[in-house]
Amino acid sequence: MSTITAEARLASRTRVRTRSAGRLRRYLGHAGTAVLSLTLVVWSLLPIYNMVLISLEPEGDVFTDHIWPRVPSVESFWGVLTQGHWYLEHFWRQFANSLYIGAMVTFFALLFGSLTSFAIGRMRIRHGWLVSNAALLTYVIPASFLAIPFYRIMQNYGLADNPWSVIAALVAFATPYAIFVFQEYGRSIPIEVDESARIDGASPPQIYLRIYLPLMAPALVAVGTYALLLAWNEYLYQFLLLSSKSSMTVPVALAQFLSSDQSPWNYMMATAIIYAAPPVAIYYAFRRRMAAGLTMGGVKG
Amino acid sequence: MSSTPQVLAAASGVLRRTRRPPWRRPLHGSEHAWAIAFVAPYAAVFVAFVVYPVAYGLWMASDLSLYRELIADPLYARTLVNTVLYVGFGVNVKLFLALLLSGFFMRRRWWIRALLPIYILPWALPAIPAFVSFHWMLIGEEGLVDSLLSALFGITGPLWLNDHWLALGSNIVAYVWKWMPFWTLTFFAARTAIPQEIYEAAAVDGAGVCRRFVHVVFPLLGNLYLVCTLLSTVWTIGDFTTVYLVSEGAPSYSTDVLATLGIHYAFDAARPALGVAAALSALPVLIPAVLLLMRVLHTREVQL
Numbered sequence: 001m002s003t004i005t006a007e008a009r010l011a012s013r014t015r016v017r018t019r020s021a022g023r024l025r026r027y028l029g030h031a032g033t034a035v036l037s038l039t040l041v042v043w044s045l046l047p048i049y050n051m052v053l054i055s056l057e058p059e060g061d062v063f064t065d066h067i068w069p070r071v072p073s074v075e076s077f078w079g080v081l082t083q084g085h086w087y088l089e090h091f092w093r094q095f096a097n098s099l100y101i102g103a104m105v106t107f108f109a110l111l112f113g114s115l116t117s118f119a120i121g122r123m124r125i126r127h128g129w130l131v132s133n134a135a136l137l138t139y140v141i142p143a144s145f146l147a148i149p150f151y152r153i154m155q156n157y158g159l160a161d162n163p164w165s166v167i168a169a170l171v172a173f174a175t176p177y178a179i180f181v182f183q184e185y186g187r188s189i190p191i192e193v194d195e196s197a198r199i200d201g202a203s204p205p206q207i208y209l210r211i212y213l214p215l216m217a218p219a220l221v222a223v224g225t226y227a228l229l230l231a232w233n234e235y236l237y238q239f240l241l242l243s244s245k246s247s248m249t250v251p252v253a254l255a256q257f258l259s260s261d262q263s264p265w266n267y268m269m270a271t272a273i274i275y276a277a278p279p280v281a282i283y284y285a286f287r288r289r290m291a292a293g294l295t296m297g298g299v300k301g
Numbered sequence: 302m303s304s305t306p307q308v309l310a311a312a313s314g315v316l317r318r319t320r321r322p323p324w325r326r327p328l329h330g331s332e333h334a335w336a337i338a339f340v341a342p343y344a345a346v347f348v349a350f351v352v353y354p355v356a357y358g359l360w361m362a363s364d365l366s367l368y369r370e371l372i373a374d375p376l377y378a379r380t381l382v383n384t385v386l387y388v389g390f391g392v393n394v395k396l397f398l399a400l401l402l403s404g405f406f407m408r409r410r411w412w413i414r415a416l417l418p419i420y421i422l423p424w425a426l427p428a429i430p431a432f433v434s435f436h437w438m439l440i441g442e443e444g445l446v447d448s449l450l451s452a453l454f455g456i457t458g459p460l461w462l463n464d465h466w467l468a469l470g471s472n473i474v475a476y477v478w479k480w481m482p483f484w485t486l487t488f489f490a491a492r493t494a495i496p497q498e499i500y501e502a503a504a505v506d507g508a509g510v511c512r513r514f515v516h517v518v519f520p521l522l523g524n525l526y527l528v529c530t531l532l533s534t535v536w537t538i539g540d541f542t543t544v545y546l547v548s549e550g551a552p553s554y555s556t557d558v559l560a561t562l563g564i565h566y567a568f569d570a571a572r573p574a575l576g577v578a579a580a581l582s583a584l585p586v587l588i589p590a591v592l593l594l595m596r597v598l599h600t601r602e603v604q605l
Contacts, residue, residue: 036405037416044420047434047478050445054437067448112343119339123332131340138351140532140591142539144560145580148567149358150350172350175343204335233427236541240568251429255546258433265437272430283425284418 051276055269076270085267087257090245098249098275101163101238102231105170109227110220112171113178118208121183122194132183135176143173144236151240165241166249170234174227185219186212225286232279250275358577367578376554377562377579384538384558384583387473392533395477396484400526403488404518424482432546435475436462439547468548468556475547476540484529491525492518524597531594538583559583 055076056069078084083091116135120128150169159165193215197207213220235251242248250271257268371377406417423431438445439461447458461467495518503513519526541560544550550557550565557565559579567576 033405033408033410033413037412040402040416040420043478044422044482046445047431047438048422048426050438051430051434053445067445067452112346115339116343119336123336123339125333125336125340128340131344134347135343136595137591138347140535140587140594141351141355142536142560142580142583142587144539144541145563145577145583146351146354146358147541148563148573148576148580149354149361151567152361152573153354153357168346168350172346175346179343204332204339208339233429235429235546236564240564251427254429254433258436258546258549268433269437272433276426276430279427280422280425287418 051269051273054265055273057266076264076266077274079267080270080274085264087264088267088271090248090253091250091271093246094248094250094253095275097163097242097247098232098251101166101170101249102228104163104167105174105231106224106227108167108171109174109178110224113175113223114182114213114216114220115208116175117179117182117186118212120179121186122191122207122212123204132179135179138173138176143169147236147240150237154241159241161241161243161247163242163247166234166237169237169241170227170231174230177226178223181219181223182216185216189215221286225282228282229279358581361574362578362581364574364578367575368582370575371578371582376557379555380557380559380562380579383469383556386469387476387544387558388534388537391473391476392530392537394473395481396526396529396533398477399481399484400488400522402481402485403492404514406485406489407492421482421486423479424486426479428479428542429546431479432475432543435471435478435547436549439471462548462551465552465555468551472544472547472556476537476543479543480533484533487529488522488525491522495521528594528597531590531597535587535590535594538587 053067053069056072056074058071058073058075080088080091083089116131119125120131154160154162154165157165159168189212193211194207197211202210235255238249239252239255242252245253254268254271254275257265257271402420406413406420441447441460441462442458444458444461446461450456450458459467461471499517499521500513503517508516539560540558541564544556544558544561545564548556550561554562554565559582563576563580565576566579567573
């Protein structure tokens, strides 16, 4: 009798102890998660906070060491938008250049990519896999290693200081990805759709325009976003190939600030923020679709 | 190119030939002509802007005396060491942390869900503004990092970009900061594809977090991890922007990597052929990596 109660008491005590140990472990787990989350927030936001901090400084006050703006002022943003500083006298022109290059790269990457993937994946042209593999090789050649010969070639073609030289380079580097994603996505569209159109007498361009493109719309959006962001993010080719103030793009102008000793840093950071805003907005708007594109190739493969 | 990692991905699909014959009859006459016309624009771009520059570069750097000159240059030897350290630490630290963090983001708590959009901000931000900000953060006493150190802990921080090791480390940190979110998302996507029952079965059998990672997650993601490592290595060897903007090769070219050294030779020293030769000297590493990558992609299609 007494042994049973003793055992029961012992058991309940251990249960209490394990329960409190479990609770302790859960608290520690929560604390760990909280610390990790906080670290990640600080880690991710610190350089961005730095941009905001400097851009809010009034001119001339940049060299004092403080960690929040004493007298926040949006003067620098206004200065950029009105081209109010001699460093920024071509800002809108350069912004338009960036936009133009981005739009053209997107358009041609989508056009060439979809045409090629249609011929390879749907019409199944002979030796089509050769084209796919050649495109795959473009991925693994580091673009920076081609920059010097590319610069020479553009001078031979007479395209020095011309936005089309940058567009050509970026289309060459963006189209392979377009081809891959379109081919992957195209597999989900039954080939019978094409075949019945073909039996009804549709020609290949009609099938491409009326059937293939509309069905590929989600992939077109994903790849278009990718190509636009690629062009917006690219620096090396724009830096090498565009030299005059009126043909250069915003990132080239931004990096030029860096090489001068007495640059107006607050204007520079304001320019950086204005330039970074559109891709961030686009990115968050299309995040789910881009992630879908990512999974499409990455995991199914 | 270094700014295109989204790309990872679809690469795998390519090598697989289509299983189902799309147009069942062979193409004939006008259809064949159309198919060729559809491929022609990309083929022209590929020849004019990929094949021609590659051939031109090989021709520029075909003079063997260039390589003798490189080996004799102490700057070149230093650059090789920097490149190995930058790529080795950058890629491995980034991918390993990304793999661990992808597990963290799998948890179903609201604040972890809310954290994800903040965490991927570095990836969404264009590289140039981000690295310009890094440069200014590290510039010295006026930089935010040293200001924070003195305000919070009363420490006088170092001049980060004036010391070879600190500047190299700064480049690596900036690189990890920019690209880790992308790879985290990749691993996250791969993890969501693992059936939940496998985790649950392992948990029921008493496997803790660590053992689940070693025995469940890693075997399932190992192949993807290898592909990511190879792909990321190839891209990082060609990475120009990070080093050029964060440390600017400072102090005095001592943190240059092959990609920036090539540009320095070509445009600051007006020796384009030497610049191409410096870049091409990475080929003995690049080519095996590419071949291995293609092999892994081939086997992956069987396994997954």
